[in-house]
Amino acid sequence: MIVYKFGGASVKDAAAFRNIFQILSALSSAEKPLVVVSAMGKTTNALEEVFQLAHQGLSYTETLQNSQRYHLNILQELFPQQDAPVYEAVGKQFQELQDILTNVSPDDFDRQYDQVVSMGELLSSLILHHFLQAQGLANLWLDSRQYIRTDSTWREGKVDWEWTEAQMHAHLPAILEQQPVITQGFIAGTEQGATTTLGREGSDFSAAIFAYCLQAQSLTIWKDVPGLLNADPKLFEETIRYEEIAYQEAIEMAYYGASIIHPKTVQPLAKRCIPLYVKSFLHPQEPGTVIWNCQHSRIAPSFILKQNQCLLSFHTKDFGFISEENLSAIFQALSQYRLKINMMQNSAISFSVCTDYDAQRVPRLIEALTPEFVVLYNSPLHLYTIKNYDQESLEKIATGKEVLLEQRSRQTYQLVCRPAHAAR
Ligand SMILES: Nc1ncnc2c1ncn2[C@@H]1O[C@H](COP(=O)(O)OP(=O)(O)O)[C@@H](O)[C@H]1O
Numbered sequence: 013m014i015v016y017k018f019g020g021a022s023v024k025d026a027a028a029f030r031n032i033f034q035i036l037s038a039l040s041s042a043e044k045p046l047v048v049v050s051a052m053g054k055t056t057n058a059l060e061e062v063f064q065l066a067h068q069g070l071s072y073t074e075t076l077q078n079s080q081r082y083h084l085n086i087l088q089e090l091f092p093q094q095d096a097p098v099y100e101a102v103g104k105q106f107q108e109l110q111d112i113l114t115n116v117s118p119d120d121f122d123r124q125y126d127q128v129v130s131m132g133e134l135l136s137s138l139i140l141h142h143f144l145q146a147q148g149l150a151n152l153w154l155d156s157r158q159y160i161r162t163d164s165t166w167r168e169g170k171v172d173w174e175w176t177e178a179q180m181h182a183h184l185p186a187i188l189e190q191q192p193v194i195t196q197g198f199i200a201g202t203e204q205g206a207t208t209t210l211g212r213e214g215s216d217f218s219a220a221i222f223a224y225c226l227q228a229q230s231l232t233i234w235k236d237v238p239g240l241l242n243a244d245p246k247l248f249e250e251t252i253r254y255e256e257i258a259y260q261e262a263i264e265m266a267y268y269g270a271s272i273i274h275p276k277t278v279q280p281l282a283k284r285c286i287p288l289y290v291k292s293f294l295h296p297q298e299p300g301t302v303i304w305n306c307q308h309s310r311i312a313p314s315f316i317l318k319q320n321q322c323l324l325s326f327h328t329k330d331f332g333f334i335s336e337e338n339l340s341a342i343f344q345a346l347s348q349y350r351l352k353i354n355m356m357q358n359s360a361i362s363f364s365v366c367t368d369y370d371a372q373r374v375p376r377l378i379e380a381l382t383p384e385f386v387v388l389y390n391s392p393l394h395l396y397t398i399k400n401y402d403q404e405s406l407e408k409i410a411t412g413k414e415v416l417l418e419q420r421s422r423q424t425y426q427l428v429c430r431p432a433h434a435a436r
């Protein structure tokens with residue numbers, strides 16, 4: 013069996029839903045895919061905003077109504093018959109969302125966040141399920157919270173692989189013999205039945221979990237670009253497409269911030285040698301990129317830009333050398349406040365870390381470490397990474413930048429700089 017994943021851009025309007033129907037119709041009747049879908053367009057951002065307002069006790073009605081109107085407009089284009097069952101299903105989902113929002117309390121931000129933000133995928137998958145049915149493509153809507161189990165690390169649930177694999181094995185092969193399955197990316201469930209999420213942009217990872225556990229022939233993620241390029245075309249000019257690329261290369265690109273693939277996606281696929289196709293939903297006949305167990309010699313340099321970075325420097329208060337105890341305290345605090353290290357460097361009496369700037373977590377980290385260190389920080393900054401760099405690519409990135417931190421290994425070059433100039 014095969015797994016297809018359609019992200020937010022693939023379901024952003026009515027035409028996009030029709031396009032998915034075309035892509036699925038092109039499969040032979042013997043191929044019954046498991047389809048993982050993300051929330052429509054920027055719905056997750058809208059739900060985050062609604063939740064933040066509700067959590068602060070502020071009015072969220074307008075933002076919620078905008079999102080509701082966006083969904084309803086698409087529904088009206090896709091289902092001209094006002095008594096189509098999808099209207100009731102979507103109405104119920106919004107009612108559930110409203111009930112959760114009414115009961116939001118000031119504590120427990122992360123747990124409540126998951127209950128709200130998960131609604132985007134439930135809505136989009138319901139709409140896709142009903143739309144395909146209406147087009148004559150019978151399919152089963154599946155609640156992925158009953159198949160992917162995580163612990164209760166809210167907003168980034170840790171997958172219980174053993175349970176998840178057993179659960180999928182027990183039920184899904186028989187279902188997929190009969191018909192395609194439509195399910196949600198990004199969301200999962202705890203043993204107690206609460207909803208968790210897998211981290212922003214986590215639908216690619218959900219699709220990889222399904223592909224791994226079901227030992228799929230392949231996973232295809234459908235995107236608005238021709239494949240995996242050597243840079244984000246929204247940020248860099250003159251990109252090139254990789255026809256094929258090794259798992260390790262793709263894992264590293266995602267790790268350094270190539271946002272086309274969620275960083276956790278490739279590893280489970282690599283473990284079971286499942287090829288990952290990155291294809292354009294605009295040109296489904298085009299080959300795209302295949303990420304698999306291939307051998308290649310040096311490939312074209314890839315450029316990755318991470319924006320909204322923060323550079324923190326921890327200085328000992330007594331001019332003493334940075335010790336292992338100091339490093340341990342810093343790492344512990346980073347782990348406690350769930351801040352990931354994107355780059356780090358130490359010197360005699362200070363230690364620097366580049367991390368994503370999170371308006372809630374970074375100030376808490378600084379507060380926690382201030383008794384022990386003099387903490388300096390700079391933001392917002394840019395972090396550039398060039399994989400497989402050469403002289404020409406280095407010059408392209410470094411020239412004219414105010415560099416705050418720089419590092420290079422044999423294959424990888426990184427620099428942290430101020431975003432004063434356009435990122436090109
Ligand atoms: N190396 C890259 N190659 C291609 N696209 C990239 C790359 N890095 C970042 N992107 C960006 O990823 C986007 C597609 O991924 P994403 O927005 O996550 O899609 P979706 O949410 O629809 O799954 C592209 O529009 C492009 O701007």
Ligand SMILES: N[C@@H](CC(=O)OP(=O)(O)O)C(=O)O
Nearest residue numbers: 019020050056212213214215
């Ligand atoms: N909807 C979620 C999960 C996701 O992966 O979305 P997308 O496939 O559109 O990146 C988010 O925006 O974080």
